[in-house]
Amino acid sequence: MVDQRPPLSSVCDFATWEPVLRLMLADDRDRRAARSARVAGRISQYGWSLAHLGSMSSTARSAVEDIQRALARGKVQEIAFRAEARPDGRTTLGLVWPSPVVEPAVGYPDLGVLILVDGSLAEPWLRRPDPVPGAVPAPSADLELLERTLRERLPGAIGATEEEIAAAEARLGVTLSDELKVLYRVTRVDWGDDFEEADRAGEAVGCELSGLEHLYSVDAAVRHPGWDLGATHAISTAPDAAVQSLAGSPGWIGFGSNGGDEFAVDLTPGPAGHFGQIILVDHEQSLGAQLVADSLTDFVLGRMREERPDRRRDxxxxxxxxxxxxxxxxxxxxxxxxxxxxxxxxxxxxxxxxxxxxxxxxxxxxxxxxxxxxxxxxxxxxxxxxxxxxxxxxxxxxxxxxxxxxxxxxxxxxxxxxxxxxxxxxxxxxxxxxxxxxxxxxxxxxxxxxx
Structure with missing residues (x-):
């Protein structure tokens, strides 16, 4: 569809783009050989991709900044452009406006990815955990030691009731591990009513602890990097893996963070893992998780593992x-x-x-x-x-x-x-x-x- 609408009048003025196009075409071999030259790029409110090597002239930089300001005023996130300059200088510039059916390509001037099915995800992000009927807690899981340690570190803490724990299980659709139930029986962690007490609970456990009502299953869709990156990934779980190679699982119950990454109790472990082990979901990774402790008891006592995620995918x-x-x-x-x-x-x-x-x-x-x-x-x-x-x-x-x-x-x-x-x-x-x-x-x- 060709549209002459000017949602941003200055952006639709050829003079606005002329310094940018001259910058990109300055060393173009086709144009110097009297052939048509073609360039493409993107400019967003916060950056640009112009496929240009070397420094940017002050005139071109000013033009880019003018376009960015116009995009911000018009509440347009970014604009893609492509241009053809003929040997005599006549030039056609095409401005491609953002679309809900286009996912911008990362790092390239290409149009982007066409989303043909609403809400679709690449297959690895739809992968469900394999059944783990034989999975059992690690030998280090010690309910009495865990409760005693937490009560010593948190004297006077107010724990959750059995009804509140049952309500959390019903909301999540899973049965929580016995260790996680012990944790919340000792402290229900209410950041709204008592910030200092919640902070002490986090120090006692070893992470920024979530309240019982904020427990959640790690959602694979949230970690999807988009089709441009996600479509070329594949995952598989090795027979000796402690953690299943997944983007998320109904059995990965997030209970805390280190300020960026999420700690989860793993109720769907890999073939060599343990039910209720503690994993780290890295916010910089879109697939997999890292085993950090065989049990919540180990985690609270600081007995950490250093096993890295399986990198044999792709x-x-x-x-x-x-x-x-x-x-x-x-x-x-x-x-x-x-x-x-x-x-x-x-x-x-x-x-x-x-x-x-x-x-x-x-x-x-x-x-x-x-x-x-x-x-x-x-x-x-x-x-x-x-x-x-x-x-x-x-x-x-x-x-x-x-x-x-x-x-x-x-x-x-x-x-x-x-x-x-x-x-x-x-x-x-x-x-x-x-x-x-x-x-x-x-x-x-x-x-x-x-x-």
């Missing part, structure tokens, strides 16, 4: 990258466990997808422009939920009516191609799912011939 056979510097053939990536296939550029013939057709778990394909011998072979990948292709490859699929309808999200990768038609292609893809269109404003201007 590797063969579940995740494969083919192309220069990686696997040489698609055949080398083909495996029944393959979930994510990424195809990079290389010298030589494009790749055929035939070796991976019909693989039962393949859900993500990313392929740089020009790397597929026949884009229609994508139709043989029957379980795709995320697909990232070049504009020309998408054009082939759209013209043939062969876009996989299993997709939940999609992206158009643009590299050294015409950026301006990308929005039109994106809107064709969105239309297949009856999703709202993206708005683009086209502005004509003149930068003059290259000097």
């Amino acid at each position: 590797k063969l056979p579940a995740v494969a990258r083919v192309g220069s510097g990686h696997l040489e053939t698609i055949q080398a990536a083909a495996h029944p466990a393959l979930e994510v296939l990424s195809i990079d550029a290389r010298h030589g013939a494009p790749f055929s997808l035939a070796p991976v057709a019909g693989l039962p778990r393949l859900r993500t394909l990313t392929a740089l422009p020009g790397t597929l011998a026949d884009p229609l072979e994508v139709a043989g990948l029957t379980g795709l939920e995320f697909l990232e292709l070049g504009a020309q490859e998408w054009r082939v699929l759209l013209d043939a009516g062969a876009v996989p309808r299993t997709l939940k999200a999609a992206a158009i990768k643009v590299r050294d191609q015409d950026h301006l038609p990308v929005v039109a292609i994106a809107n064709e893809i969105l239309a297949l799912w009856d999703r709202p269109h993206i708005t683009q404003t086209l502005i004509e201007g003149d930068l003059g011939p290259a000097v």
Whole structure:
């Protein structure tokens, strides 16, 4: 959709963008060789991505800051732009406005990820914990020692009633570990009524302690980094893992923090773990958790573990990258466990997808422009939920009516191609799912011939 609406009149003025475009085109080889030159980038209220090496001139910086101020006034988070400058200087600038169906691409000037299904998450963030019928508390779990230690550290503390504990279990839909019940029988931790007492409770336990009514299950959806990053991840739990490789679990009961990361009692441990062990959910990580103590008793007594999360995810056979510097053939990536296939550029013939057709778990394909011998072979990948292709490859699929309808999200990768038609292609893809269109404003201007 091309829209000439000016939600921000100064941003829709070519003169506003001219210093930015001149900065990005200053060393462009195509323009110096009298060919059309193309650039793309993003500017948000708080930063920018201009794909420009070197320092920024004061004129360009001032222009960027003017655009940022205009975005802030208009309450527009960010704007993507793409421009084509012809040899004679005539230039078309396309401004792409934020859309609820587009997730911005991290670190790239590409349009972003098209969200085809509302609220959808990449598969690892939907993974539920495996059953743990044989899991038992660690030998170090000592209810009497735990209660005695807490009462010694918290004389006079007011504990929760059995009715309050039962209400918390009903709200969470789980049965709390016996150790966690002991903790809250000693102190119910009410930050609203007695801040000092709650602070003492935190010091006694060893973390910033949550009140009983604030216990929560770690939600995988909250940790989802977006499709741009999440689609290429895969997880699996090793047979000797103490913690299941998950983004979250109904059995990860958050009870405190260290000021940034969350401590949780783990009621769904890994094959080598213990029921009620203590794990740390790192706020800088979107998958997995770290075992820090075999029991709440150990945690309170300072007997910590140093076991790190399992880092074996995102590797063969579940995740494969083919192309220069990686696997040489698609055949080398083909495996029944393959979930994510990424195809990079290389010298030589494009790749055929035939070796991976019909693989039962393949859900993500990313392929740089020009790397597929026949884009229609994508139709043989029957379980795709995320697909990232070049504009020309998408054009082939759209013209043939062969876009996989299993997709939940999609992206158009643009590299050294015409950026301006990308929005039109994106809107064709969105239309297949009856999703709202993206708005683009086209502005004509003149930068003059290259000097």
